Amino acid sequence: MNYEFILKDLKPSENETKGVYEISDKLIKTIDNICKNEDINAKAHLVGSVSKKTWLSGKSDIDIFIRFPLDTSITTLKEKGLYIGHKVNDLMNGEAWEHYASHPYLTCDIEGYEVDFVPCYKIKTGDQIKSAVDRTVLHTEYIQSNLKEEQIGEVLLLKKFMDCIGVYGSEFKTGGFAGYLCELLILKYNTFENTLKEVSKWRYNVKIDLENYGTSKNFKKDPLVFIDPTDKNRNVGAALRLERMVDFILASRNFLKIIKDTKLSEEEKEKKVREYFTPLKKELLNKENIINDFLDRGTKTLILQFDIPEISADSLHPQLKKTIESLSEKIETEEFSVFKSDYWTNEEDTAIFIIELNVYTQSKYKIHKGPKIWPEKACDNFKGKWGEKCYPLDDFLVLTKEREFRTVEEYLRYILTEEHISIIKVGKNIRKTICDSYQLNNIEDILLNLEVNNKYDFLNKLDDFLRPGQYLKR
Amino acid sequence: MNYEFILKDLKPSENETKGVYEISDKLIKTIDNICKNEDINAKAHLVGSVSKKTWLSGKSDIDIFIRFPLDTSITTLKEKGLYIGHKVNDLMNGEAWEHYASHPYLTCDIEGYEVDFVPCYKIKTGDQIKSAVDRTVLHTEYIQSNLKEEQIGEVLLLKKFMDCIGVYGSEFKTGGFAGYLCELLILKYNTFENTLKEVSKWRYNVKIDLENYGTSKNFKKDPLVFIDPTDKNRNVGAALRLERMVDFILASRNFLKIIKDTKLSEEEKEKKVREYFTPLKKELLNKENIINDFLDRGTKTLILQFDIPEISADSLHPQLKKTIESLSEKIETEEFSVFKSDYWTNEEDTAIFIIELNVYTQSKYKIHKGPKIWPEKACDNFKGKWGEKCYPLDDFLVLTKEREFRTVEEYLRYILTEEHISIIKVGKNIRKTICDSYQLNNIEDILLNLEVNNKYDFLNKLDDFLRPGQYLKR
Numbered sequence: 001m002n003y004e005f006i007l008k009d010l011k012p013s014e015n016e017t018k019g020v021y022e023i024s025d026k027l028i029k030t031i032d033n034i035c036k037n038e039d040i041n042a043k044a045h046l047v048g049s050v051s052k053k054t055w056l057s058g059k060s061d062i063d064i065f066i067r068f069p070l071d072t073s074i075t076t077l078k079e080k081g082l083y084i085g086h087k088v089n090d091l092m093n094g095e096a097w098e099h100y101a102s103h104p105y106l107t108c109d110i111e112g113y114e115v116d117f118v119p120c121y122k123i124k125t126g127d128q129i130k131s132a133v134d135r136t137v138l139h140t141e142y143i144q145s146n147l148k149e150e151q152i153g154e155v156l157l158l159k160k161f162m163d164c165i166g167v168y169g170s171e172f173k174t175g176g177f178a179g180y181l182c183e184l185l186i187l188k189y190n191t192f193e194n195t196l197k198e199v200s201k202w203r204y205n206v207k208i209d210l211e212n213y214g215t216s217k218n219f220k221k222d223p224l225v226f227i228d229p230t231d232k233n234r235n236v237g238a239a240l241r242l243e244r245m246v247d248f249i250l251a252s253r254n255f256l257k258i259i260k261d262t263k264l265s266e267e268e269k270e271k272k273v274r275e276y277f278t279p280l281k282k283e284l285l286n287k288e289n290i291i292n293d294f295l296d297r298g299t300k301t302l303i304l305q306f307d308i309p310e311i312s313a314d315s316l317h318p319q320l321k322k323t324i325e326s327l328s329e330k331i332e333t334e335e336f337s338v339f340k341s342d343y344w345t346n347e348e349d350t351a352i353f354i355i356e357l358n359v360y361t362q363s364k365y366k367i368h369k370g371p372k373i374w375p376e377k378a379c380d381n382f383k384g385k386w387g388e389k390c391y392p393l394d395d396f397l398v399l400t401k402e403r404e405f406r407t408v409e410e411y412l413r414y415i416l417t418e419e420h421i422s423i424i425k426v427g428k429n430i431r432k433t434i435c436d437s438y439q440l441n442n443i444e445d446i447l448l449n450l451e452v453n454n455k456y457d458f459l460n461k462l463d464d465f466l467r468p469g470q471y472l473k474r
Numbered sequence: 475m476n477y478e479f480i481l482k483d484l485k486p487s488e489n490e491t492k493g494v495y496e497i498s499d500k501l502i503k504t505i506d507n508i509c510k511n512e513d514i515n516a517k518a519h520l521v522g523s524v525s526k527k528t529w530l531s532g533k534s535d536i537d538i539f540i541r542f543p544l545d546t547s548i549t550t551l552k553e554k555g556l557y558i559g560h561k562v563n564d565l566m567n568g569e570a571w572e573h574y575a576s577h578p579y580l581t582c583d584i585e586g587y588e589v590d591f592v593p594c595y596k597i598k599t600g601d602q603i604k605s606a607v608d609r610t611v612l613h614t615e616y617i618q619s620n621l622k623e624e625q626i627g628e629v630l631l632l633k634k635f636m637d638c639i640g641v642y643g644s645e646f647k648t649g650g651f652a653g654y655l656c657e658l659l660i661l662k663y664n665t666f667e668n669t670l671k672e673v674s675k676w677r678y679n680v681k682i683d684l685e686n687y688g689t690s691k692n693f694k695k696d697p698l699v700f701i702d703p704t705d706k707n708r709n710v711g712a713a714l715r716l717e718r719m720v721d722f723i724l725a726s727r728n729f730l731k732i733i734k735d736t737k738l739s740e741e742e743k744e745k746k747v748r749e750y751f752t753p754l755k756k757e758l759l760n761k762e763n764i765i766n767d768f769l770d771r772g773t774k775t776l777i778l779q780f781d782i783p784e785i786s787a788d789s790l791h792p793q794l795k796k797t798i799e800s801l802s803e804k805i806e807t808e809e810f811s812v813f814k815s816d817y818w819t820n821e822e823d824t825a826i827f828i829i830e831l832n833v834y835t836q837s838k839y840k841i842h843k844g845p846k847i848w849p850e851k852a853c854d855n856f857k858g859k860w861g862e863k864c865y866p867l868d869d870f871l872v873l874t875k876e877r878e879f880r881t882v883e884e885y886l887r888y889i890l891t892e893e894h895i896s897i898i899k900v901g902k903n904i905r906k907t908i909c910d911s912y913q914l915n916n917i918e919d920i921l922l923n924l925e926v927n928n929k930y931d932f933l934n935k936l937d938d939f940l941r942p943g944q945y946l947k948r
Binding site for chain 1: 674675676677678716717720721723724727770771772773809811813832833836837838839847848850853862864865866867868869874880942943944946947
């Protein structure tokens with residue numbers, strides 16, 4: 001299929017392109033001047049999608065890496081790196097925010113562009129890496145050298161498609177495909193459409209090794225193995241979550257069914273294809289509809305809201321994920337039943353666990369299983385602990401014991417205390433805030449009175465919770 | 475301990491003994507006369523506890539076997555056997571009921587004694603057996619030859635103890651110890667108290683082989699293996715259910731703790747020992763208490779009552795057991811949760827399933843799991859069947875599907891129809907009656923209006939249901 005009718009909206013205009021490169025040049029020159037004048041041994045380097053010409057129109061975030069020689073101490077690198085960033089930002093009258101991922105960097109708003117200044121080491125091969133971001137320059141150079149002019153449009157189509165089906169972005173929140181991985185897929189499969197065709201046949205642990213390093217056999221468990229052409233011992237797909245890979249495969253199949261559908265006229269086909277490159281429309285997204293949908297399910301849904309500390313999103317998300325998963329597991333251990341659970345955060349000040357329960361209340365007693373009856377000593381010990389009310393069930397000694405918790409709410413209020421929080425696996429940075437600040441409500445009550453920043457995004461999350469897989473087809 | 479104070483109540487009085495033997499002699503002579511006069515080749519033989527002098531005072535059921543030569547046809551044996559039984563019953567002005575277990579026999583009420591007339595083959599060794607009852611005579615002879623006079627009291631103590639803790643009787647309803655097995659245990663362990671001492675150390679699959687046949691290794695799965703001294707390939711413990719064996723072990727330990735308790739005076743000890751030889755007193759046994767106990771448990775208890783056909787108790791009980799077990803299992807498969815279930819029958823015209831539920835209602839939807847997403851063909855088939863609402867969960871294609879049954883009652887009403895009853899394993903003789911006649915009620919409602927024969931026994935069953943293990947200690 002000819003995708004020109006889609007591409008024309010994805011390609012940056014001449015004006016946009018000109019503007020981006022002008023400001024990028026200016027920033028690089030400014031940095032290099034600062035280094036020269038102040039005798040700092042570093043050099044600016046444009047990386048990322050702008051440097052590779054693979055950014056989607058309107059998404060021209062500028063990534064400038066400030067490269068230091070390998071013998072620079074990490075302290076100097078951090079200090080000088082941030083210093084240079086702030087200085088160029090000031091010179092350009094920008095606004096700056098410091099970030100600390102594994103590595104400190106500066107995000108600035110300069111003349112309306114979002115610009116990242118990232119200090120790093122200047123390495124020549126992947127195995128020289130000292131800091132996680134060092135290899136970005138190698139990635140950029142590899143794509144610049146290998147991606148053909150006519151493949152750029154294919155990258156844009158793939159990125160936009162992925163974005164609209166919810167699998168684009170390698171940050172932990174999404175766990176999807178990084179821009180670099182998109183570009184590599186086009187290097188491997190040549191076109192957008194052919195990529196989807198190949199992807200629709202992917203199996204678990206599919207292996208791609210562009211440079212034939214022969215190292216892919218070392219990655220036995222990753223859902224997708226794409227050996228980094230700049231580092232034979234690295235899997236570019238390592239951060240891709242199985243769910244996102246599966247989403248991509250299913251959406252590819254759905255999309256290809258339209259392409260192959262001989263009953264559709266060209267016009268109908270174009271209309272449907274265009275929908276796949278348009279964010280999903282959510283017309284029913286409002287509080288009342290969501291409440292009604294939850295009520296219809298006949299479940300009980302608890303909303304556990306709590307404060308979060310100031311930590312990076314990529315550190316916060318895995319902690320929230322781990323905690324809600326462990327909590328759900330423990331709820332099931334108490335013989336309640338979780339129908340579905342998930343978390344949401346505005347990444348600023350609050351997080352929410354959504355816990356939908358199939359079994360929320362239970363009867364008064366449970367069977368507490370003791371030892372096999374055969375060894376008398378073990379039985380005596382058990383009786384010593386639990387008293388004379390033990391009785392046999394099959395060949396076990398058991399006890400009908402009053403449950404400590406007859407509702408999930410009682411159980412949560414027990415767990416979420418400093419004394420008992422260790423029962424679950426809880427993210428280390430939220431351990432204290434969750435106990436200190438949590439509020440527990442029914443979804444119906446909370447939705448009518450919810451006050452959080454980015455509330456629309458929370459409603460969106462609830463909508464996704466209710467309608468799994470909705471992004472995968474149009 | 476000296477158990478004379480218990481034994482004096484267990485031993486039949488001289489009067490009782492005299493009466494039993496007089497009537498037994500008379501019956502045997504009458505039968506032998508009939509045979510002689512009518513030229514029937516058969517001979518009467520007194521068997522069972524009366525013949526072994528091991529009956530408990532007041533329980534002098536008389537078992538008379540009518541033995542035919544091995545070459546008699548089974549038709550002749552049945553016909554002549556019943557004929558003789560009826561004839562002697564008529565001559566003695568008794569009342570008779572025919573029974574058909576694996577084998578037909580006659581139970582009569584003659585001068586206030588319960589007398590069984592059982593036709594069988596005259597065999598000399600266990601391997602000649604033609605009908606299930608043939609070996610009874612061999613058992614009788616073995617005990618008569620081997621049980622010493624001073625061991626008879628020990629047998630009586632053991633039988634009474636077992637009876638009071640609920641493990642005496644090999645019929646399927648109890649699944650406990652047969653009289654013959656009690657006698658063999660005394661042959662093995664000599665005294666009542668020593669038997670309890672040895673039993674309290676029993677392990678699963680414990681093996682006893684009085685005659686050293688060396689065949690016990692062939693019984694790997696039976697909880698108790700006691701090689702029949704009259705048939706080396708038979709386990710006398712085959713019909714003993716694990717639960718009853720376990721009950722016996724635990725009660726033995728409980729009893730021995732009293733015997734060994736040095737803090738008790740002789741008087742206190744005798745009082746407590748006496749309680750173990752007295753049926754459990756149930757002072758709280760009435761409808762109101764039982765209803766309150768069920769309500770306190772916070773469960774939902776369903777009572778499923780239905781008609782039963784006229785079949786023998788030993789055929790009925792396993793069918794009821796199998797059916798309620800299968801039904802409980804299926805209820806759990808539908809994600810409800812059974813806290814406890816059991817059955818009861820008056821063995822006349824009605825049976826009842828008691829189904830106590832921890833989870834009785836459920837939410838509207840369930841997750842229906844489809845194939846792994848990797849093979850596209852399997853996904854297409856699944857979608858073809860379930861429509862486009864499928865979505866991925868991990869790497870499975872699944873569906874949020876409306877549950878067919880949101881309460882256990884709905885599910886039971888679905889199952890208990892001719893069309894769907896095959897979903898469960900149902901006893902062949904109750905298959906039709908359960909579908910045609912069942913009534914489903916809450917325990918509270920049914921108890922206030924229950925009309926069945928032997929209602930007290932049902933209340934007793936419910937009491938046992940609520941208080942498992944209550945017979946095992948005093």
